[in-house]
Amino acid sequence: GDSVTQMEGPVTLSEEAFLTINCTYTATGYPSLFWYVQYPGEGLQLLLKATKADDKGSNKGFEATYRKETTSFHLEKGSVQVSDSAVYFCALSDHNYGQNFVFGPGTRLSVLP
């Protein structure tokens, strides 16, 4: 079945550091890919998405590119802020299987001032 793998956290960075959170997936169909963010005590919010190969999703300085050849969707940000501290989830939606959503385990990011 479909699956999503993320790098294990927690990730601790200093403010203004460069961020990469790796995400790879396996899917039998042609999935859409997502990054969600969860701030403490809240539900998940969609951060960005990409629906086909080579698409780049971007939002709030975060970017991720849909790489079909490497089955990856790595999240990057050039300069993190303390307010970016949260848990980040990579996810896919496989249209060949209706509304089948698969989430990765999440990566906790802590940004220190």
Next chain:
Amino acid sequence: SQTIHQWPATLVQPVGSPLSLECTVEGTSNPNLYWYRQAAGRGLQLLFYSVGIGQISSEVPQNLSASRPQDRQFILSSKKLLLSDSGFYLCAWSGGVSDEQFFGPGTRLTVL
């Protein structure tokens, strides 16, 4: 625009007591609905999903149940809570022209 509500926001219940968590969606029709549980410091565990009224699929066998009495209402229940039921419960919906899931604010359940 679409919105999703969950209540209560927090709940403290004794072991063996019943549970009822409610989720409602506004601004869309015939959504797919989902219940997830998130244990402390852990990822999301899909508990139930529903593609229509009265249609419930269970992903994990346990002492919880779900019902969908109306198109935009999804209820999570238990007859007798266990300590292991503590966690953060999230409701989500999907459907319409978008292929993503939209999450509610969650309910923090503590079973003592």
